[in-house]
Amino acid sequence: MNKTSPVSRSGRFAGGPAADVAQFTESIAFDRRLWRQDLAGSAAHAKMLRRAGFLTRRELQAILRGLAAIGREIAAGKFRWQPELEDVHMNIEAALTRRAPAGAKLHTGRSRNDQVALDMRLWLREQIVKLAGELRLLQRALVRLAQRERAVVIPGYTHLQRAQPVYLAHHLLAYVEMLERDAERMQECLGRVCVCPLGSGALAGSTLPLDRELVAKLLGFVDARGRPRLTQNSMDAVSDRDFVVEFCGHAALLGAHLSRLAEDLILWSSSEFGFVRIADAFTTGSSLMPQKKNPDVAELIRGKSGRLIGNLVALLTLLKGLPMTYNRDLQEDKERLFDTADTVRAVVRLCAAMLDHTQANRKACQAAASDPALLATDLADYLVRKGLPFRQAHHAVGALVALAERLGKPLDRLSLAELRSVEKRFGADALKVFDLKRALARRQITGAPGTREVARQLARWKKIFG
Ligand code: ARG
Numbered sequence: 001m002n003k004t005s006p007v008s009r010s011g012r013f014a015g016g017p018a019a020d021v022a023q024f025t026e027s028i029a030f031d032r033r034l035w036r037q038d039l040a041g042s043a044a045h046a047k048m049l050r051r052a053g054f055l056t057r058r059e060l061q062a063i064l065r066g067l068a069a070i071g072r073e074i075a076a077g078k079f080r081w082q083p084e085l086e087d088v089h090m091n092i093e094a095a096l097t098r099r100a101p102a103g104a105k106l107h108t109g110r111s112r113n114d115q116v117a118l119d120m121r122l123w124l125r126e127q128i129v130k131l132a133g134e135l136r137l138l139q140r141a142l143v144r145l146a147q148r149e150r151a152v153v154i155p156g157y158t159h160l161q162r163a164q165p166v167y168l169a170h171h172l173l174a175y176v177e178m179l180e181r182d183a184e185r186m187q188e189c190l191g192r193v194c195v196c197p198l199g200s201g202a203l204a205g206s207t208l209p210l211d212r213e214l215v216a217k218l219l220g221f222v223d224a225r226g227r228p229r230l231t232q233n234s235m236d237a238v239s240d241r242d243f244v245v246e247f248c249g250h251a252a253l254l255g256a257h258l259s260r261l262a263e264d265l266i267l268w269s270s271s272e273f274g275f276v277r278i279a280d281a282f283t284t285g286s287s288l289m290p291q292k293k294n295p296d297v298a299e300l301i302r303g304k305s306g307r308l309i310g311n312l313v314a315l316l317t318l319l320k321g322l323p324m325t326y327n328r329d330l331q332e333d334k335e336r337l338f339d340t341a342d343t344v345r346a347v348v349r350l351c352a353a354m355l356d357h358t359q360a361n362r363k364a365c366q367a368a369a370s371d372p373a374l375l376a377t378d379l380a381d382y383l384v385r386k387g388l389p390f391r392q393a394h395h396a397v398g399a400l401v402a403l404a405e406r407l408g409k410p411l412d413r414l415s416l417a418e419l420r421s422v423e424k425r426f427g428a429d430a431l432k433v434f435d436l437k438r439a440l441a442r443r444q445i446t447g448a449p450g451t452r453e454v455a456r457q458l459a460r461w462k463k464i465f466g
Contacts, residue, residue, distance in 0.1 A: 027087045027331050033338060034088050035074050037122035039067050041115060042092070042106060044218035045198060048211050049108055059102035066099040067092075087331075089115050109210045111202035113238040113326040118198050120337070122219065124247060127341045128190045134348045135183050135254075136465070139176050141352040143461045146172040149360040150458065153369040153436065154275055156449070165374045165436060168275075168360055170449035173457055175261050182254040189250055193243045196221040200234035203325040239325040241315070244337050248312045251344040255308035258351050262301040265358065269295050274364040279357035297354050304347050311336040369436065372412035376401060378433045378442070379411075386425040396423040 043064055050060040070092055073079040085091045089112045097103035146169035156166035196216035199205060216228035223229055231237035268275035278295055286292035314336050318329055376397050383393035399422045404411045407418075412434035419426035432438065443450030 022084055022086075025086065025328070026083045027334065028081050028083050028085065028091060030335050030338065031088045031116075031119075031331075032074075032081055032091070034116075034119040034123055034334075035092065036071070037119040038088050038092055038115070039071050040122060040219065041118045041198065042096075043067055044215050045110055046106055047218060048214045049105070051214060052209055052211055054108050054208070055102065055105055059100075059105060062100035062102045063096065063106055066096045066103060069099065070095050087112070087116075088119075109201065109206040109208045110198065111200075111238070113202050114197050114200040114234075116330075117200070117238055117240070118196065118219075120241075120334070121193050121195070121197065121221075121243065124193050124243065124337070124341070125190065127345070128186050128193065128247065131341070131345050131348065132183060132186055132190075134345055134352070135179055135186070138348050138352040138355075139179050139183075139461070140465055141355040142172050142176050142179075143458065143465070145355050145358060146176075147458055147462075149362075150454070152360045152362055152365050153440065154365045155368050155371065155374055162368075162371060162374055164377060165369050165439065166449040167440070167451075167454045168365065169458060170454050171264075173454070173461070175257065176461055178257045179254070182250065182257065185250040185253070186247075189243065189246045192246065194221050195229045195231050197231045197237035197240075200231060200237035203235050203238050205234040235325045239322065239327075239330070241319060241330060241333050244333050245312070245315050245319070248308070248315055248337065248340045251340045252305070252308040252312045255305035255344055255347060258347055259302040259305035261351065262298040265298045265354075266295050266302070269298075273368075274361050275368070277359050277361055278354060282354045282357055297350055301347050301351055301354075304343050307343050308340055311340045372410050372434050373401070375434050375436070375439055376411060378439050379430070382430055382433050383423060383425055386427075388423070388425055393423075 046055065046060055046063045046067075049055045050057065055063070070079065073095075079091075079095070081091055082094075085094055093103060093106060096106065146167075149168050152168040153165050154168050154171065155162040156164050156171065196212065196219060198215050198219075199210045199212035212230050213228040216222065216230055217226075221229045231240070265276060265278065267273055269278050278298065280293070282295070282297040283293045284296045286294065315333060318332050318336075322329060379400070380390065380393040380397045383396060384390050388396070400414060400419065401411060403418060403422065404414055407414075412431060414431075416426065416428060416430070419430055437451075440449070440451045444453060446453065
């Protein structure tokens with residue numbers, strides 16, 4: 001297998017690398033995924049070389065035809081990838097040169113270092129655009145579920161202890177907010193991805209008069225006014241993987257958000273909570289216990305966040321000690337990036353599908369939300385309205401909670417006399433506080449889980465989605 005690569009080793013190296021060195025260093029096993037981007041980048045580069053006078057019209061045509069034919073071969077699964085040619089760039093260039101001698105001119109003013117940086121940017125641009133669409137669908141699925149179950153009230157929790165009542169819709173819309181920030185971050189990241197590094201060469205640009213602007217325009221790396229967006233420092237351009245780290249960082253955070261949503265669904269679908277039912281298609285049984293219905297999809301959504309975080313850490317570790325500029329270590333960025341993009345997109349899609357097949361168990365939610373202790377704060381607010389400073393009101397209601405516990409009855413069953421034994425300001429209307437419907441109507445301020453406000457938020461999101 002000691003074949004020599006016709007592209008990179010022809011002059012400098014007499015023999016080829018030993019088999020396991022070749023296997024250790026090749027990236028074709030994974031970077032062949034970049035073939036479309038590699039072809040597009042090469043076509044743009046060739047068109048520029050023609051304009052700059054380095055290719056004849058015929059040579060350009062031969063190159064473009066050759067690249068298109070290679071694309072068809074790869075798409076049809078007929079292309080013979082050669083591991084001894086190391087990576088996607090050299091495989092394609094060698095195949096091109098076999099077809100058209102002009103292929104030997106394609107690498108004019110170009111290095112695999114700026115080429116791979118370009119391919120990654122092109123690839124990631126596509127992924128972010130797709131992910132953005134999928135994220136929107138997930139937000140819509142959350143809003144749909146919130147809308148379907150808009151009458152359902154559950155306890156809101158802090159410290160996983162019952163705290164105050166909220167609409168299930170309000171809880172779900174919290175995730176819509178998180179995902180909106182994720183979407184914004186991805187858009188910002190996209191802006192930094194869409195900058196053209198071609199023309200940076202190996203690290204020091206080129207002595208040839210390359211038209212970098214033209215290449216950027218051909219590849220769609222332009223600003224809102226159509227002006228080309230170019231990297232401004234050749235050394236930075238070939239060693240920069242910040243856009244990969246950023247994407248993986250944002251994806252890790254998105255994954256953490258969905259891990260939390262999954263955890264809520266897992267808890268809620270347990271017998272202990274029983275707030276929701278996830279459709280059978282998104283659960284599995286146990287091979288041993290016939291009664292089991294396990295929320296595996298939700299568990300894996302939670303679990304996959306581990307990968308996303310791991311990929312981010314791997315990338316930062318990879319980069320932190322690299323001297324300028326390109327180092328082969330950078331080849332290790334690809335599998336982490338591919339895995340993150342695949343994983344985060346699958347998680348987003350599966351999460352949306354699962355939510356579309358999830359329903360609230362209205363009875364269980366109502367039973368939990370009717371716990372009068374959830375409205376202890378409302379009782380304190382009652383006293384505040386009567387003029388008592390909040391700290392004292394909090395103390396008084398605390399005493400009532402203790403009294404109710406001692407008497408073995410729920411908070412809303414205390415008599416007026418019992419209330420007044422703790423605080424004289426309680427009037428006959430005090431127990432009305434425990435009317436859940438009224439309590440929810442009262443939460444009117446922006447961002448609160450009140451009836452009108454939640455309806456307003458639902459309408460706001462529906463308007464945003466168009
Ligand atoms: N396969 C390489 C990578 O993924 C491409 C760039 C190689 N450049 C080089 N000078 N060896 O990073």
